[in-house]
Amino acid sequence: MTEKLRITEIFHSLQGEARTVGRPTVFVRLTGCPLRCGYCDTAYAFSGGMLFSIEEILTTVASWTPRYVCVTGGEPLAQKSCWPLLAALCDAGYEVSLETSGAIDVDGVDARVSKVLDFKTPGSGEVQRNLYSNVKQLLPHDQVKFVICNEDDYQWSRQCVSQYRLAEKVSDVLFSPSHATLEPAVLADWILRDRLPVRMQLQLHKYLWADAVGR
Numbered sequence: 001m002t003e004k005l006r007i008t009e010i011f012h013s014l015q016g017e018a019r020t021v022g023r024p025t026v027f028v029r030l031t032g033c034p035l036r037c038g039y040c041d042t043a044y045a046f047s048g049g050m051l052f053s054i055e056e057i058l059t060t061v062a063s064w065t066p067r068y069v070c071v072t073g074g075e076p077l078a079q080k081s082c083w084p085l086l087a088a089l090c091d092a093g094y095e096v097s098l099e100t101s102g103a104i105d106v107d108g109v110d111a112r113v114s115k116v117l118d119f120k121t122p123g124s125g126e127v128q129r130n131l132y133s134n135v136k137q138l139l140p141h142d143q144v145k146f147v148i149c150n151e152d153d154y155q156w157s158r159q160c161v162s163q164y165r166l167a168e169k170v171s172d173v174l175f176s177p178s179h180a181t182l183e184p185a186v187l188a189d190w191i192l193r194d195r196l197p198v199r200m201q202l203q204l205h206k207y208l209w210a211d212a213v214g215r
């Protein structure tokens with residue numbers, strides 16, 4: 001294994017969202033992202049970082065003896081060496097998740113990885129980047145996520161869930177209110193009103209630590 005990856009940070013925290021929310025998790029944050037979502041809270045990962053070999057990442061991750069490892073960014077799949085990194089983490093016995101923007105082809109991602117695939121809403125400013133062919137790559141243990149900024153986003157997301165039959169394809173369809181843009185209770189009321197087969201989530205880490213880096 002000789003691949004090097006540009007890494008912004010590797011840290012131990014509580015998972016802030018998705019199916020393993022609240023679980024102690026090691027995060028491997030890869031540097032770089034080709035998107036510029038209006039609500040992005042990890043712009044510090046767009047550039048900089050340090051080069052790590054896959055062996056060095058594995059050694060750092062192992063120091064926390066975690067059960068869960070989350071590979072995130074930025075957009076981790078913007079680096080080709082992310083594919084072998086994911087496989088190596090699975091081989092090491094971790095339960096691995098991948099947070100990805102939905103703008104890059106996920107073909108070839110190790111089938112043991114639980115993908116958390118974004119659908120970029122119109123309110124993100126990057127809706128045109130969605131690669132809808134990724135839907136056919138989704139596995140039953142995967143999740144899809146919509147960050148919702150307003151009622152137009154909600155209606156757009158609802159249409160996607162129906163059109164792509166997402167609730168039948170993946171374990172969880174996640175609806176998150178865009179932090180500080182949409183009141184969570186408003187989104188909750190829409191979901192209940194329309195009896196949507198989705199899971200609403202709030203980002204736990206924002207309530208615990210605001211937007212602190214490395215938490």
Ligand code: SF4
Nearest residue numbers: 033035037040074101
């Ligand atoms: S895809 Fe993620 S990291 Fe990239 S700009 Fe959007 S929110 Fe930020």
